[in-house]
Amino acid sequence: MAEVFIEQLIPGQAVNSIFVLKAKKLLPLRNGTGHYLAVVLGDRTGQMEGRVWEPVYEIYHSCRVGDIVLVQGQASEYNGTVQIQISAMSVCREGETNPGRFLPSSKLEQDAAREKIVSVIESMHNTHLKRLLSLIFSDNDFLNALLTSPAAKRNHHAAIGGLMEHTLGIVSAAEQIAPVYPKIDRDLLVAGALLHDIGKVEEYSLGTDIDFTDEGRLLGHIVLGARLLDKYISGLPEFPEELRLKLLHMIVSHHGQYEWQSPKRPKFLEAAILHHLDMIDAAVDMFSSAVESRADQEEHWTGWVKGLDRYVFCK
Structure with a gap:
């Protein structure tokens, strides 16, 4: 057909x-x-x-x-x-259709995303983080879910594959900012960037629209992500407890503020930077999408953008 x-x-x-x-x-x-x-x-x-x-x-x-x-x-x-x-x-019977007929897709190539993840893992000097990331991203079910999941229902990276695009955007920013500030633990920041939103593979479902799963609506991706990370860490008996707590904290604090559904605010440098990089990457996508999707590409302003609560200047 x-x-x-x-x-x-x-x-x-x-x-x-x-x-x-x-x-x-x-x-x-x-x-x-x-x-x-x-x-x-x-x-x-x-x-x-x-x-x-x-x-x-x-x-x-x-x-x-x-x-x-x-x-x-x-x-x-x-x-x-x-x-x-x-x-x-x-x-149509279930399974006969592709969500790609009804939902936008990320422009990120899946093969390029896989190659980037491999290179990031190989760049790790911290052997504990390297083993953990190798374990997580060798799980094909998880990796395939990450490659197809959206990063949100609306607003930013709300597309098939949007979660991987968002994740790798933050990873790239983390790799660039770490050399600027020598006090940053580069491996910890980059690992946190890779893992901060992993709960979204269980939070959203794809059909004719992006929707929440029951777990996503009841628990949210922060709780789901912390639970998922702990499951993988449990398979590494020698993984340091302090490093486990830091990674879990980066997941539960990356929204930054209590009013943004963050259970905790960032309590150490890498967690604080991760929060800001998360905000930056979301803003880049929201402003860019507003400009690209305006009805009249000759107009200097978009219409009112609900997620940004403003008009956006395009010239």
């Missing part, structure tokens, strides 16, 4: 593609003899209206709002807009 997205559809084009059913409504025909079905379909590129004239009631009762549906029909023009004249619509 050809991958056709909503933004690509033109009048007269045959449609045989997968969308999310965002809305449906039975409406009366003008002659009063029955109903037609009006639907709204969506994917990562936008949304479009569709019409079902036959079989109306069968499709209406078999498909629910939120379902991922296979739609067959033809694109047509009505009142200056494109809509789909639907001849068939059926619910």
Whole structure:
């Protein structure tokens, strides 16, 4: 089946593609003899209206709002807009679809991300941190989750692979800032950067949208991350207790302030720097995304950006 997205559809084009059913409504025909079905379909590129004239009631009762549906029909023009004249619509089975049809994806290449992680681990002089990171990132299930997870539901790096992009952005910043301030424990800061958000692999789920898992909603990524880190450390009996506490503290304090859901504020240098690097990387993505996604690329200002609570200057 050809991958056709909503933004690509033109009048007269045959449609045989997968969308999310965002809305449906039975409406009366003008002659009063029955109903037609009006639907709204969506994917990562936008949304479009569709019409079902036959079989109306069968499709209406078999498909629910939120379902991922296979739609067959033809694109047509009505009142200056494109809509789909639907001849068939059926619910897709679980596992038949890729979240990439509905969600944006990070531009970070997965192979490049893997290579960067290997090089970071090889650069470690602290043998305990090197063993721990080697253990964690040799877990293919964890690594694959990290490569595909978002860093947030909204605001910054809210995309497939956004978590790895965010993580490696902070790692690169940590590597650059450490030589500037000789008092920084470079290996500790870089390891903290790699591990600070690992709980997000259990916090979010991917479907037609980014959503929270039950654990994510009830516990949050900070608690989940500390728990996950402790699980890996338990597999290294000789791992120093003080180093364990420092890494755990970097996870639980990286939000920096109690009002930002941080259980603790940073209590040592590397934890404090990690918090600020986390804020910087998120800000870079939020400002950049606001500029890149504005409707009119010639405008010098974006619209109101909710996550930043301001307009953004683009010139």
